[in-house]
Amino acid sequence: MKKEIKMDFIKEYKKEKIRYEEFKNDPIKLDISRGKPSKKQVDYVASVFKKAEIEFDLYSNRTGIDKQDVGNYGLLPGITELRQLFGELLDLPYENIIIGGNSSLSLMYDILSLNLMFGNMQSKTPWYNLENRKFLCPSPGYDRHFMMTEYFGFELITIPMTPQGPDMDMVESLVKSDPMIKGIWCTPLYSNPDGYVYSDETVERLAKMSTAASDFRIFWDNAYFTHHLVPNKVNKIKNIIKLCEKYNNADRVYQFSSTSKISFPGAGVSLIASSKANIEHIQNNFKYRIICYDKINMFRHAIVFRTKADVDSHMEKLAEFNRPKFNSVLEILDNELAEFKNYLHYTRPEGGYFISLYTMEGCAKRTYQLCKEAGLVITTVGDTYPYGKDAKDSNIRIAPTFPELDELNKSISLLACCIKIAILEKLTDN
Amino acid sequence: MKKEIKMDFIKEYKKEKIRYEEFKNDPIKLDISRGKPSKKQVDYVASVFKKAEIEFDLYSNRTGIDKQDVGNYGLLPGITELRQLFGELLDLPYENIIIGGNSSLSLMYDILSLNLMFGNMQSKTPWYNLENRKFLCPSPGYDRHFMMTEYFGFELITIPMTPQGPDMDMVESLVKSDPMIKGIWCTPLYSNPDGYVYSDETVERLAKMSTAASDFRIFWDNAYFTHHLVPNKVNKIKNIIKLCEKYNNADRVYQFSSTSKISFPGAGVSLIASSKANIEHIQNNFKYRIICYDKINMFRHAIVFRTKADVDSHMEKLAEFNRPKFNSVLEILDNELAEFKNYLHYTRPEGGYFISLYTMEGCAKRTYQLCKEAGLVITTVGDTYPYGKDAKDSNIRIAPTFPELDELNKSISLLACCIKIAILEKLTDN
Numbered sequence: 055m056k057k058e059i060k061m062d063f064i065k066e067y068k069k070e071k072i073r074y075e076e077f078k079n080d081p082i083k084l085d086i087s088r089g090k091p092s093k094k095q096v097d098y099v100a101s102v103f104k105k106a107e108i109e110f111d112l113y114s115n116r117t118g119i120d121k122q123d124v125g126n127y128g129l130l131p132g133i134t135e136l137r138q139l140f141g142e143l144l145d146l147p148y149e150n151i152i153i154g155g156n157s158s159l160s161l162m163y164d165i166l167s168l169n170l171m172f173g174n175m176q177s178k179t180p181w182y183n184l185e186n187r188k189f190l191c192p193s194p195g196y197d198r199h200f201m202m203t204e205y206f207g208f209e210l211i212t213i214p215m216t217p218q219g220p221d222m223d224m225v226e227s228l229v230k231s232d233p234m235i236k237g238i239w240c241t242p243l244y245s246n247p248d249g250y251v252y253s254d255e256t257v258e259r260l261a262k263m264s265t266a267a268s269d270f271r272i273f274w275d276n277a278y279f280t281h282h283l284v285p286n287k288v289n290k291i292k293n294i295i296k297l298c299e300k301y302n303n304a305d306r307v308y309q310f311s312s313t314s315k316i317s318f319p320g321a322g323v324s325l326i327a328s329s330k331a332n333i334e335h336i337q338n339n340f341k342y343r344i345i346c347y348d349k350i351n352m353f354r355h356a357i358v359f360r361t362k363a364d365v366d367s368h369m370e371k372l373a374e375f376n377r378p379k380f381n382s383v384l385e386i387l388d389n390e391l392a393e394f395k396n397y398l399h400y401t402r403p404e405g406g407y408f409i410s411l412y413t414m415e416g417c418a419k420r421t422y423q424l425c426k427e428a429g430l431v432i433t434t435v436g437d438t439y440p441y442g443k444d445a446k447d448s449n450i451r452i453a454p455t456f457p458e459l460d461e462l463n464k465s466i467s468l469l470a471c472c473i474k475i476a477i478l479e480k481l482t483d484n
Numbered sequence: 485m486k487k488e489i490k491m492d493f494i495k496e497y498k499k500e501k502i503r504y505e506e507f508k509n510d511p512i513k514l515d516i517s518r519g520k521p522s523k524k525q526v527d528y529v530a531s532v533f534k535k536a537e538i539e540f541d542l543y544s545n546r547t548g549i550d551k552q553d554v555g556n557y558g559l560l561p562g563i564t565e566l567r568q569l570f571g572e573l574l575d576l577p578y579e580n581i582i583i584g585g586n587s588s589l590s591l592m593y594d595i596l597s598l599n600l601m602f603g604n605m606q607s608k609t610p611w612y613n614l615e616n617r618k619f620l621c622p623s624p625g626y627d628r629h630f631m632m633t634e635y636f637g638f639e640l641i642t643i644p645m646t647p648q649g650p651d652m653d654m655v656e657s658l659v660k661s662d663p664m665i666k667g668i669w670c671t672p673l674y675s676n677p678d679g680y681v682y683s684d685e686t687v688e689r690l691a692k693m694s695t696a697a698s699d700f701r702i703f704w705d706n707a708y709f710t711h712h713l714v715p716n717k718v719n720k721i722k723n724i725i726k727l728c729e730k731y732n733n734a735d736r737v738y739q740f741s742s743t744s745k746i747s748f749p750g751a752g753v754s755l756i757a758s759s760k761a762n763i764e765h766i767q768n769n770f771k772y773r774i775i776c777y778d779k780i781n782m783f784r785h786a787i788v789f790r791t792k793a794d795v796d797s798h799m800e801k802l803a804e805f806n807r808p809k810f811n812s813v814l815e816i817l818d819n820e821l822a823e824f825k826n827y828l829h830y831t832r833p834e835g836g837y838f839i840s841l842y843t844m845e846g847c848a849k850r851t852y853q854l855c856k857e858a859g860l861v862i863t864t865v866g867d868t869y870p871y872g873k874d875a876k877d878s879n880i881r882i883a884p885t886f887p888e889l890d891e892l893n894k895s896i897s898l899l900a901c902c903i904k905i906a907i908l909e910k911l912t913d914n
Contacts, residue, residue: 088557090556090557091556093553093556096546096553096555096556099555100543100544100546100555101543101544103543104541104542104543104544108538112534113530113531113533113534114530114531114534116526116530123523123526124751125526125529125530125748125749125750125751126520126521126523126526126748126749126750127518127520127744127749127750128750155585155586155778156585156777156778157773157774157775157777159773159774159775160773160774163772163773163774164773167597167601170601171597171600171601171612171636182601182612198772201772202772202773205772206601314557318555318556318780319555319556319557320555320556320557320558320775320776320777320778320779320780321554321555321778321779321780321781342593342628342631342632342635343587343589343590343593343594343632344587344589344590344593345587345589345750346750347586347587347750348585348586348750348751348778348781349750349751350748350750350751351751351778351781
């Protein structure tokens with residue numbers, strides 16, 4: 055029996071090798087390593103902004119609710135209409151929200167560096183002074199989160215991810231006993247790369263748990279809060295800011311988001327939402343760094359998105375760009391990898407920007423290398439784990455949004471071929 | 485003889501008090517505390533941007549020299565056309581320039597915090613670890629500079645300003661002997677608030693001087709590099725980056741600027757210029773904080789300002805808004821204060837955003853209070869010095885740009901009246 059299967063593997067291996075050579079003869083030259091919107095999506099967004107700005111005559115009408123010229127200095131927390139809109143979207147009073155510049159990553163960096171150099175209201179000492187500072191990293195996760203805390207000298211502690219969120223037994227037990235654990239990274243809705251949605255219980259436990267560090271903080275990167283993929287299905291997560299307040303941990307969480315994948319990647323607006331006390335603390339510190347963020351760009355967004363309904367219908371339109379791509383990737387993987395079900399699995403996200411594939415242990419790097427040799431760049435294996443190291447060498451992050459469908463399909467067929475070859479090499483000792 | 489003068493003072497004092505009461509009966513309600521462009525100037529800039537964006541059809545043509553969609557992620561150092569333009573304006577290769585977000589203050593903050601937490605290439609230890617770190621503050625100067633270094637825990641050392649720049653004998657002697665002095669703030673062209681232009685000798689000595697700290701840095705805030713006021717008169721400062729290179733101190737200087745007073749205050753673009761090694765060091769650190777700055781906004785600026793000549797003619801147009809205001813302020817001060825020449829003096833800047841008035845010692849705060857009671861807010865006295873303390877209680881910063889001419893004239897007449905009352909109170913022991 056064992057021998058028979060082995061024979062099939064060899065046959066399959068030879069078949070895939072031939073296919074692979076064909077791919078190599080007609081190389082792809084594509085980079086699907088990052089969660090980047092497609093040109094068509096950006097074109098569409100551009101047409102929406104163009105129309106709205108001309109109709110409104112933005113440059114001639116620069117005054118909104120605040121009765122201040124958005125083309126001149128002022129208003130550190132951002133324009134009120136946009137704070138109100140995000141308040142509605144995140145179910146929070148607008149006073150709990152600051153609108154930032156074009157990058158939520160920068161806001162995370164700025165808040166982290168604020169905690170490092172000055173601590174927060176609950177800190178006895180700035181984090182920078184604690185040599186053995188630590189940060190929890192639910193993994194796989196977002197590489198830029200992990201890189202940032204590594205850069206800032208935190209020891210990164212890997213927390214396994216589950217379809218309900220981080221392993222909460224482990225999180226609770228660690229934060230309860232170790233005061234050097236200062237924070238945790240969370241991408242609660244459509245997690246990067248798995249597309250998991252934190253369960254109500256997970257959010258509740260994060261809000262409620264006891265922490266040895268009185269100045270512990272949750273960095274809640276709600277990057278995909280309105281980035282749903284399934285028609286008429288809106289996955290929701292519990293409101294962690296309200297829950298933290300309920301459990302007398304009001305200042306525990308900094309929530310971040312941006313319009314990078316609603317309007318323009320790299321030219322949208324970002325936000326921090328937090329307790330009123332944290333917002334005040336942040337403003338009292340941010341006043342040293344900036345007079346105000348770009349209010350003309352805020353106003354542009356406020357003209358295009360006047361209500362939650364505007365955002366919802368816009369995001370439904372954007373989903374039409376991405377939904378066929380996610381479906382197509384899953385269809386190709388389902389077809390190509392049906393016989394490999396015992397060796398691998400992958401996620402079927404209902405939103406966000408990624409599909410996460412777990413191939414046979416020890417095969418991910420080899421898959422990456424095979425793809426690269428045939429002209430396809432996928433996310434560097436390991437990047438989804440702290441220190442860039444996937445101990446199992448298994449996780450492959452697929453970012454389907456950037457290429458158009460025909461190019462994407464060819465890429466995923468190549469990826470599937472490479473996955474199979476890498477597994478078959480192991481199984482056949484090649 | 486002495487008695488006779490005293491009599492005149494009393495007469496004058498009574499006269500000004502009557503005038504002051506008239507001002508108070510018809511209060512002004514104006515804030516001229518900050519260097520803020522007027523609504524008319526912003527309206528003009530808005531009309532320029534509107535026209536250029538529509539003609540170019542910005543949202544449909546989002547690709548420039550770099551052949552990358554400015555509406556999508558990428559290009560951390562900024563778009564090449566804008567780096568080239570600033571290179572031309574600052575007489576530097578574009579590779580020495582990074583374009584940032586809407587705030588040069590933020591870039592200064594980010595570079596300072598980079599030095600604090602990680603040090604620079606010449607640092608033996610991050611500045612944060614040095615408890616008695618110090619920073620030189622040529623004074624009077626820009627309040628936000630001083631506040632930032634105070635906030636970051638530097639001891640601020642006051643360096644007297646002269647019409648040629650900071651007192652270089654003092655600077656040289658301090659930096660030569662004290663390795664804890666890590667930097668100096670400079671606003672070399674049309675200094676804030678005096679409007680002084682650093683002499684060639686000053687710039688040369690800053691580039692050449694020996695510093696005990698091998699990681700010493702000049703924070704060169706070239707905020708007004710193209711903000712000239714006198715027709716056909718372009719004041720120039722020596723190229724400090726090239727001079728530092730010449731004297732084997734290539735990495736000594738970070739140069740900052742922005743278009744806040746060229747395009748939109750709070751919605752323009754900023755820049756850092758430095759040695760190639762510093763630029764590389766900055767990029768290697770900034771990659772943890774941001775994927776890219778707002779390239780659509782950069783592209784907007786690149787469309788409006790294609791060449792140095794475009795910037796020059798635009799700035800000549802903006803000077804037409806501000807020149808009459810500066811002239812009017814000086815005319816009023818000349819007329820009102822002619823008889824007080826022995827007790828005060830003020831600057832006659834050829835560019836920038838401020839006029840600096842030095843009233844009789846011990847009279848500035850009283851002047852501020854008198855203005856305030858009549859509805860006029862001027863820059864808080866002391867703000868132009870480290871720790872907000874003007875030891876002589878003498879410097880008053882006048883920001884003429886925001887109000888329109890009639891309102892400005894009324895304000896400056898009131899200010900002159902308050903200055904006289906404060907001096908006369910002292911002279912007459914009232």
